[in-house]
Amino acid sequence: MNGLARIANAVSGKRGRWITLVLWIVIVGLASVLLPSSSDHKDDAAANLESSAPSVQADALNDHNGIPAIIAWHRTSGLTDEDIGRIQALSKKLADDPLPHQTELPPLHEMPLPALKAMVSEDGTTMLQTVVFDKNASSDELKISLEQLQADGDTIFTTKPFDTALEDEGLVGRITGPAGIGVDATSLFKGADVSLLIATTLLVLIILLLIYRSPILALIPLVAVGFAYGLTGPILGWMADEGWISYDSQGLSIMTVLLFGAGTDYCLFLIARFRSVLTTESDKKQALLKALSDSGGAITMSGLTVVMSLLALLLAQYGAIHRFAVPFSLSILIMMIASVTLVPALLAILGRASFYPFVPRTPEMQAARAARKNKPLPAPQTKPGFGIRLGEAIVKRPKTIAIATLIVLGITAAFSAQIKFTYDTLSSFPEDMPSREGFTLIGEHFSEGSLAKVQVLVQTDGKDYPLDQKLGELANISDVSDPVANTRNANIVSYNVELAMNPYSIEALDMIPVIRSAAEQSLTDAGITDASDKVWIAGATAEQYDTRHVTNADAYRIIPVIIGMIALLLLIYLRSFIAMLYLMGTVLLSYFSALGIGWLVLHHMFGAEAIQGLIPLYAFVFLVALGEDYNIFMVSSIWKKSKTMPLNKAIVEGVAQTGGVITSAGVILAGTFAVLATLPIQVLVQFGTVTAIGVLLDTFIVRSFLVPALTVWIGKWVFWPSKQGRTAAAAEEKN
Structure with missing residues (x-):
């Protein structure tokens, strides 16, 4: 008797089927009570790039590397002096009572009205206000800060600009920039795993009912998937709590879909074979043993194929991909085990009733049933x-x-x-x-590149190089700031480079090596050796590059x-x-x-x-x-x-x-x-x-x-x- 046959014999016996079901209930129940929830330990702020990535190294050197939130203020008919005055009032409020994790704030409240008007777009409709937060603040912490910022704005402005639609004539406020984008990205995934759980459960149930027209049969795979889901979550929470793994909301969302989709497949492989064997085998236990013997190897092989493929994601250096490996592979492994233990036990308990009202029977059983009801046997299918x-x-x-x-x-x-x-x-x-509406306002009334500037850091050893002039001569560069000394390292200066394009576009990413090459060439022309070791590029565009x-390297490896x-x-x-x-x-x-x-x-x-x-x-x-x-x-x-x-x-x-x-x-x-x-x-x-x-x-x-x-x-x-x-x-x- 091979391994699958022994498992089938154990879980389908008169006592074994009930013991198997009770064991699953106890194990899942204890895991839910004793282990932490997976949703309590998801980390949506986990880094995607390793510390060796050039942009991460540059970010570590940059002393102006907080997370900026850019407020785009807009009025279709043009900003009024009253609007600007209230923006100043908000600035003073933030200066006197800083937001959580707020680190920098341009003093708009201290600037005269003419100077502020010079900051308004040429068409007079839009103005930008920046608030910088601690670079170590999580998305959840930033969300609290931005919610407080909006609440402060609501107390200062006569209307609620953050709730006003773009097409309205009133004052509109939109928070964008890296802080706004990060918070919006996280909020999109918040609760997605719950909504997906409900949606996929209903979808699978409806499809199973339509295909098999059996309410009991439709519930068996869902029960098995539910048990697997109930065990996977606590194990993931425990592993994350121990610091062994990390995962995020996106991973949990996709894991839900994978578990219900692939898990139902494995259940159906066994159920379909069991139904077929029941038409020739009167003993339900023998039918189940044969069904699991015929399909168990394929189920196990299929599960191992998926598990091993998903574990290969551990080879990824990009965090978001690497974090998928354990949740995905663990969920499929547990589902595979449930398919060859829990599902056979449920089928053994329910027997032919699993397929009610279309119960599969042997020819002899059909004849006996017809005789009891004094009905003729259904004509055999010849086609x-x-x-x-x-x-x-x-x-x-x-x-x-x-x-x-x-x-x-x-x-x-x-x-x-x-x-x-x-x-x-x-x-x-x-x-x-x-954040996307705010970016649209910036792109339409200012330069898209002002949303996220590229920071070029250069080790000059105290010498003066015309790097700003060199960078300004490059195509697709709209502005280069004067050099700013690094407060932590006097030998390093930084330049803010504003691109004449969307800083997140492919064209912007392609500018990173061009900017680096120009900076290195400028140092080389000045007689500096090892110029490549003295130039760093930080910012969102460099991070995306x-x-x-x-x-790409992960794909070629995995x-x-x-x-x-x-x-x-x-x-x-x-x-x-x-x-x-x-x-x-x-x-x-x-x-x-x-x-x-x-x-x-x-x-x-x-x-x-x-x-x-x-x-x-x-x-x-x-x-x-x-x-x-x-x-x-x-x-x-x-x-x-x-x-x-x-x-x-x-x-x-x-x-x-x-x-x-x-x-x-x-x-x-x-x-x-x-x-x-x-x-x-x-x-x-x-x-x-x-x-x-x-x-x-x-x-x-x-x-x-x-x-x-x-x-x-x-x-x-x-x-x-x-x-x-x-x-x-x-x-x-x-x-």
């Missing part, structure tokens, strides 16, 4: 089902189907080359977010590792080098096709000019790992059947046996990822859209047509170099 017809069509024309699907996927994959990327945080915000560099691990697991499970090659190839092609179609949808239907730079890596991890799940489940069925029947017949029956459950699982998984597209967070909208498209491609194109067609086309060589190829060849000759 082959859709799955059989599909399998037979694939076996009949494998080359045509394979080539046609390869052409379709290849054409759509080609569109992925057209994707434009962005690292602009603001572009992921809804257009009515305060480092983000692009680090995440993607090959994931491909290698999945390939190795496939080799171990299938013992076929050929099968491993074409299964990996089909999933990779499907991934690029999903990117291509996703770009067409996001660009032409959603109006996105570019997608977030992290989307390809995020989508790759999920699509390749989850897409391989469906291949594994179907191919494992074909492999088992080919031991006792010709390969082509095994393919027909394998497609028929797994088609319905994989289609159901794919629809549910795609639906749960599509829920992300309902959130007001563009990075999740884009990720959810691309991933949902990829899952549907894997479900309806790759699994339904391409993989079985390639298997037929390749023939007995699909098993090479395992002995099963010779077994299949012998079966073909016998028949």
